[in-house]
Amino acid sequence: MSELVVRVYDVRFGDAVLVTIPDTANGQPVDRTILFDFGNALGTEGGQDEVLEPVIDDITARLGGKPLDLYVMTHEHLDHVQGLFHSAQVFNKTIQVQQAWLTGSADPKYYDNHPDAKKQKLAALALYDQAAVRLSALSSLSPFANILLANNDTKTTKKCVDFLRTQLTDPANVHYVDRTTELSTLQPASSAKITLWAPEENTADYYGRFKPIAKGLAIDDTFDFDDLDGLQRENAELPPPPAGVDAGAFYNLLDVRHGASATLLSIDQASNNTSVVMLIEWQGWKLLFAGDAEKRSWKTIDKLGLVEPVHFLKVSHHGSHTGMPPEDVLEKLLPLPAPGASKPRAAVSTFRDTYPGVPDEDTLIELAKRVDLTSTRDLAAGELCIEIPFSSDGPP
Amino acid sequence: MRVRLPQMIQDPTLLNRDVDRLVEDWTMLDEDHYLDGPITPRVAVVDLDPNTEKLEAGAVYLLPTGGQTLSRYDVDKNDVASSQFIQVSVFATVYRTMYMFEQQKTLGRKISWAFNGPQLLVVPRAGWLANAYYERRSHSLQFFSFMAGDTLVHTSLSRDIVAHETAHALIDGINPDLYDALDPQSLALHEGVADLTAMLMAFSSRRLRESILKNTQGSIETSTDFSSIGEQFGTAIDPTGKAGWLRNLLNEDVLNPDGDPADEPEEHELSQVISGVLYRFMCVLHDHFKKDVATRFGQTEFSASGRALYVAARQFERMVLRGLDYLPPGEVTFADFGRAILAADQASYDDETWRVWLRTAFAQRGIVKDERDLEVRTNFENEAVAKADLQGLVGSDWVAYTFAEANRELLGIPGDAQFEVLPRVVVDGRFESPAATMDRVTGDRNEAAGEPTPQAADGDGTGFAEPDRGGVPFRELLFKVRWSHVEDNPPDLGAGQRRVQTGTTLVIDWNAKRIRSLLGPLSLEDRSGARDTMLRRLVESGAIQVTETDPAARTKAAATGIDAVVTDGILRVRNTARLLHIVKELDE
Numbered sequence: 008m009s010e011l012v013v014r015v016y017d018v019r020f021g022d023a024v025l026v027t028i029p030d031t032a033n034g035q036p037v038d039r040t041i042l043f044d045f046g047n048a049l050g051t052e053g054g055q056d057e058v059l060e061p062v063i064d065d066i067t068a069r070l071g072g073k074p075l076d077l078y079v080m081t082h083e084h085l086d087h088v089q090g091l092f093h094s095a096q097v098f099n100k101t102i103q104v105q106q107a108w109l110t111g112s113a114d115p116k117y118y119d120n121h122p123d124a125k126k127q128k129l130a131a132l133a134l135y136d137q138a139a140v141r142l143s144a145l146s147s148l149s150p151f152a153n154i155l156l157a158n159n160d161t162k163t164t165k166k167c168v169d170f171l172r173t174q175l176t177d178p179a180n181v182h183y184v185d186r187t188t189e190l191s192t193l194q195p196a197s198s199a200k201i202t203l204w205a206p207e208e209n210t211a212d213y214y215g216r217f218k219p220i221a222k223g224l225a226i227d228d229t230f231d232f233d234d235l236d237g238l239q240r241e242n243a244e245l246p247p248p249p250a251g252v253d254a255g256a257f258y259n260l261l262d263v264r265h266g267a268s269a270t271l272l273s274i275d276q277a278s279n280n281t282s283v284v285m286l287i288e289w290q291g292w293k294l295l296f297a298g299d300a301e302k303r304s305w306k307t308i309d310k311l312g313l314v315e316p317v318h319f320l321k322v323s324h325h326g327s328h329t330g331m332p333p334e335d336v337l338e339k340l341l342p343l344p345a346p347g348a349s350k351p352r353a354a355v356s357t358f359r360d361t362y363p364g365v366p367d368e369d370t371l372i373e374l375a376k377r378v379d380l381t382s383t384r385d386l387a388a389g390e391l392c393i394e395i396p397f398s399s400d401g402p403p
Numbered sequence: 404m405r406v407r408l409p410q411m412i413q414d415p416t417l418l419n420r421d422v423d424r425l426v427e428d429w430t431m432l433d434e435d436h437y438l439d440g441p442i443t444p445r446v447a448v449v450d451l452d453p454n455t456e457k458l459e460a461g462a463v464y465l466l467p468t469g470g471q472t473l474s475r476y477d478v479d480k481n482d483v484a485s486s487q488f489i490q491v492s493v494f495a496t497v498y499r500t501m502y503m504f505e506q507q508k509t510l511g512r513k514i515s516w517a518f519n520g521p522q523l524l525v526v527p528r529a530g531w532l533a534n535a536y537y538e539r540r541s542h543s544l545q546f547f548s549f550m551a552g553d554t555l556v557h558t559s560l561s562r563d564i565v566a567h568e569t570a571h572a573l574i575d576g577i578n579p580d581l582y583d584a585l586d587p588q589s590l591a592l593h594e595g596v597a598d599l600t601a602m603l604m605a606f607s608s609r610r611l612r613e614s615i616l617k618n619t620q621g622s623i624e625t626s627t628d629f630s631s632i633g634e635q636f637g638t639a640i641d642p643t644g645k646a647g648w649l650r651n652l653l654n655e656d657v658l659n660p661d662g663d664p665a666d667e668p669e670e671h672e673l674s675q676v677i678s679g680v681l682y683r684f685m686c687v688l689h690d691h692f693k694k695d696v697a698t699r700f701g702q703t704e705f706s707a708s709g710r711a712l713y714v715a716a717r718q719f720e721r722m723v724l725r726g727l728d729y730l731p732p733g734e735v736t737f738a739d740f741g742r743a744i745l746a747a748d749q750a751s752y753d754d755e756t757w758r759v760w761l762r763t764a765f766a767q768r769g770i771v772k773d774e775r776d777l778e779v780r781t782n783f784e785n786e787a788v789a790k791a792d793l794q795g796l797v798g799s800d801w802v803a804y805t806f807a808e809a810n811r812e813l814l815g816i817p818g819d820a821q822f823e824v825l826p827r828v829v830v831d832g833r834f835e836s837p838a839a840t841m842d843r844v845t846g847d848r849n850e851a852a853g854e855p856t857p858q859a860a861d862g863d864g865t866g867f868a869e870p871d872r873g874g875v876p877f878r879e880l881l882f883k884v885r886w887s888h889v890e891d892n893p894p895d896l897g898a899g900q901r902r903v904q905t906g907t908t909l910v911i912d913w914n915a916k917r918i919r920s921l922l923g924p925l926s927l928e929d930r931s932g933a934r935d936t937m938l939r940r941l942v943e944s945g946a947i948q949v950t951e952t953d954p955a956a957r958t959k960a961a962a963t964g965i966d967a968v969v970t971d972g973i974l975r976v977r978n979t980a981r982l983l984h985i986v987k988e989l990d991e
Contacts, residue, residue: 218550246457246458247458249438249439249440249442249447249449249458249461250438250439250442251438251440251442251443251444251447252440252442252447252449252522252524253520253521253522256520256522256524256542257449257524259541259542260449260524260526260541260542260543261451328945369945369948
């Protein structure tokens with residue numbers, strides 16, 4: 008049997024990870040393929056879409072005319088979802104897909120069954136609108152705010168997600184998954200076992216901070232997504248200082264508070280935490296693909312007792328500090344190796360200086376103590392992806 | 404024009420009490436003017452909607468009508484969840500804390516803020532976190548809100564938290580170097596005094612005082628209502644008590660006087676040592692005055708406990724808070740604070756009773772090895788001071804610099820050190836002995852717990868709002884010089900050397916033209932190990948990243964707001980006090 012290969016593509020600021028799993032069908036060796044996300048972040052230096060075409064070409068070539076066995080959309084952020092839509096629209100290039108797994112809360116019916124999560128999601132969306140208006144009033148928008156706006160713009164993202172759920176494959180083969188989803192009939196490779204560590208079925212867990220905001224915005228059980236347009240948009244102008252307050256001090260206060268950017272960051276983190284976190288076990292190897300899960304999700308995963316040492320980690324959230332598991336969880340996942348012992352592998356898809364602190368250099372240094380870490384930003388010119396093989400002999 | 408302000412004296416969401424008993428009117432002294440908000444020249448409530456950053460309308464200021472003598476704000480004090488009530492209540496607590504520091508028998512002046520501006524901005528609903536902090540950079544106090552289960556908690560309605568954060572702003576105005584200190588005892592002092600301020604604010608509420616003393620048979624040692632700072636808030640955040648807000652002042656925490664300073668605990672835990680010994684001092688004062696009042700009025704000690712608490716609190720304020728003025732600039736320790744308290748008191752009062760108690764208690768807590776370390780010299784003649792042009796020292800930087808340069812030895816300035824003379828401060832205060840305080844409150848029968856408590860003429864009877872009465876006026880000049888001390892730095896922490904600040908505080912009796920007190924740090928060089936430990940903790944926790952870039956030139960500040968910059972091979976750390984105000988996010 009040949010090797011399982013993980014390929015982490017350089018898509019600048021985004022994710023595209025292809026896993027090829029040796030398997031057998033009717034006694035014959037076959038390759039099973041899983042693609043985790045495909046996209047990059049528009050609106051910033053990291054979002055140059057010409058890098059997507061060579062990636063779709065490479066994936067197509069590797070499929071060798073066969074359909075992809077599984078496409079996984081970890082979560083609904085532009086840097087993870089817009090690649091296939093863009094390839095179809097701009098390059099007129101598509102791939103065939105046997106089945107697609109989309110994070111559970113992307114199900115159009117999801118919020119009908121989860122009223123608490125719905126209220127909190129509505130609050131987050133309302134805040135996004137207000138923050139967008141507020142930020143658009145600023146004379147210069149930082150790249151940070153720009154990418155947060157682009158990544159969390161549900162109107163843009165929705166087109167991409169709709170493409171994934173309707174155009175990739177027969178809609179009957181699109182599954183909205185969470186940790187509790189029964190996967191026994193959906194496993195893409197008989198030689199491997201796939202389990203999900205996240206997300207939780209009820210995403211209210213990740214949107215908890217929006218609970219009081221929903222209350223403050225009077226979002227109740229009768230409120231629906233269509234009603235968002237009816238919410239009064241806040242005045243785009245900066246408010247004048249109240250009488251008796253020094254204008255310089257007042258605007259300094261607004262500037263230091265970074266309220267709108269902080270709001271966007273909260274929305275961004277909540278959505279990241281809805282990421283599909285998938286463990287692939289093959290020939291004794293344990294490979295973990297963490298999407299953009301942030302600390303909140305890691306804590307929940309740990310609380311459920313799911314964390315165990317792995318041989319490979321697709322580093323979460325492009326190497327940010329908030330994407331790292333808390334220290335105690337990290338020790339369970341990637342224990343500090345004894346001196347001289349071989350380390351597990353890890354790969355991070357990242358692009359320098361797009362988000363402040365992403366990647367976080369200290370986080371990468373800490374990871375490097377525990378794993379043999381490879382980053383897409385270290386690829387030589389002309390190299391499309393990091394390629395990490397795992398032998399059928401299993402781990403040493 | 405005086406104004407009546409309703410103030411929340413305990414958070415209704417966290418205590419099972421009637422709202423009526425949780426709101427108290429407070430009658431402020433005059434400020435120059437009042438505007439909607441509330442806004443005065445020194446404090447402005449800026450109520451930004453936490454979701455939209457839209458500015459909420461401020462509470463409307465109303466002049467008195469129909470024979471009333473007090474102005475007020477248009478607020479329904481039965482609707483404590485309304486934005487207007489929150490605005491006015493937080494404003495009242497901020498001002499009440501300021502007045503506690505500023506009254507003539509304490510610091511005797513209006514405190515200038517540490518930032519460059521006359522107005523402290525107060526944001527009562529700053530966002531959605533279980534947090535509250537003073538931030539010098541934005542000239543503001545920011546009070547956040549959070550959900551405790553299904554209950555919405557506004558930290559701006561917590562008397563403890565508002566008084567605590569206001570105290571940080573005031574301490575920063577009095578001794579700004581504590582904000583940048585690397586010695587954990589300096590930061591712990593910031594925190595400990597802020598906690599004690601919250602305690603004093605609890606004492607200042609007549610309703611709370613009476614209610615608690617009734618339940619404790621007149622003792623402040625048998626209930627945590629006074630001694631636990633932020634207890635209800637801390638419990639709401641985290642029932643396990645790990646969130647950092649649960650601090651009980653009623654403790655027996657000690658330092659090891661023979662231990663290595665590098666092994667001292669972090670600043671929050673450390674703060675309990677200084678606040679613990681001073682809370683014990685408060686208990687001793689209270690017990691003493693209970694007996695005194697009971698004898699004087701033929702009452703039981705229980706009946707005397709309310710008035711005694713008032714007298715004890717005044718004594719405590721004038722001793723402990725005045726110590727802040729006498730502290731030297733730069734890195735200081737608990738022992739330095741003890742010496743400053745003792746110097747301020749000794750310079751004004753002959754009675755040794757409480758100073759003896761404090762020296763013994765500080766030694767017993769391991770803050771100093773020997774009580775004699777706390778001995779200070781006060782009220783002594785000096786030729787240079789006798790000849791000094793005090794008005795010139797106050798008004799002219801050049802005169803002040805010339806005086807310091809000519810008196811380097813007196814001020815302890817190393818021969819090769821470049822120094823800075825800090826803005827001079829004139830204190831117009833009043834001495835008042837405890838006996839005089841007792842006499843002054845003799846007729847104020849509503850101070851006694853357990854007795855009927857009719858409203859006093861000014862409507863609150865707390866004693867804090869009243870104009871300073873009695874006592875003997877005095878004037879003193881605070882003359883402070885500061886310089887850098889360069890010491891070795893662990894090379895793996897960014898540079899081989901680091902710069903810390905130190906200095907001397909000279910207090911001059913304006914009328915007698917003699918030295919009231921002259922204090923520098925007791926053990927600056929011996930504390931370098933403690934500073935090493937603190938720095939290592941900051942670096943290893945990621946709270947600071949050592950750079951060679953001036954923070955002003957960076958496109959973004961460090962996430963914690965703490966700066967660590969290497970210039971010419973020497974490290975300088977600033978804004979370490981930001982550590983005191985950061986509580987974990989609930990939903991990170």
